[in-house]
Amino acid sequence: MEPYWVRIAKQRMRDLGVTQSDLLDVFNVTTRGAVGHYFSGRSAIDVDQLEALSKKLGVRIDYYESSDNRLALDDVERMLDSWLLKFAQADLVEYKTDITTLKKLMLSSLSD
Incomplete structure (x- = not known):
């Protein structure tokens, strides 16, 4: 099962027409494949990257689903x-x- 942040990010990316190639700056990498490592769990996303991803996609993305905050x-x-x-x-x-x-x-x- 993919992490919560990945599900939210993928949905928002579909909505906006954003691809993993558009996120190179968020993860400070040079290839789409390297971005894919974050989405597959091979690389761990950090707080700064999650914040940058949230800004890029124009929506707050939490690492974990937290129903108690809703x-x-x-x-x-x-x-x-x-x-x-x-x-x-x-x-x-x-x-x-x-x-x-x-x-x-x-x-x-x-x-x-």
């Missing part, structure tokens, strides 16, 4: 209920619409 929409909704009201009560923001409408808009953008 929130369900229900969790986000509860946080928004609390935060939006607290921001308004503290006079940190002034909403031009009601909080419920704002929350629905924010949640819909996350589920797209």
Whole structure:
């Protein structure tokens, strides 16, 4: 089974039309084959390379899948209920619409 970071990177590469040859600078190598060694596990990716790969592909790529860092929409909704009201009560923001409408808009953008 391929590492999590490889699955995410390959999918993003397909989406963007990026090839392993386009990643020579990320891994500081001179051949596509050398890049392939990272994707096959023959060479170990380091933190700097993973960060450079994330930047190159325009998406955060973690080494491991970490479901505990991801929130369900229900969790986000509860946080928004609390935060939006607290921001308004503290006079940190002034909403031009009601909080419920704002929350629905924010949640819909996350589920797209």
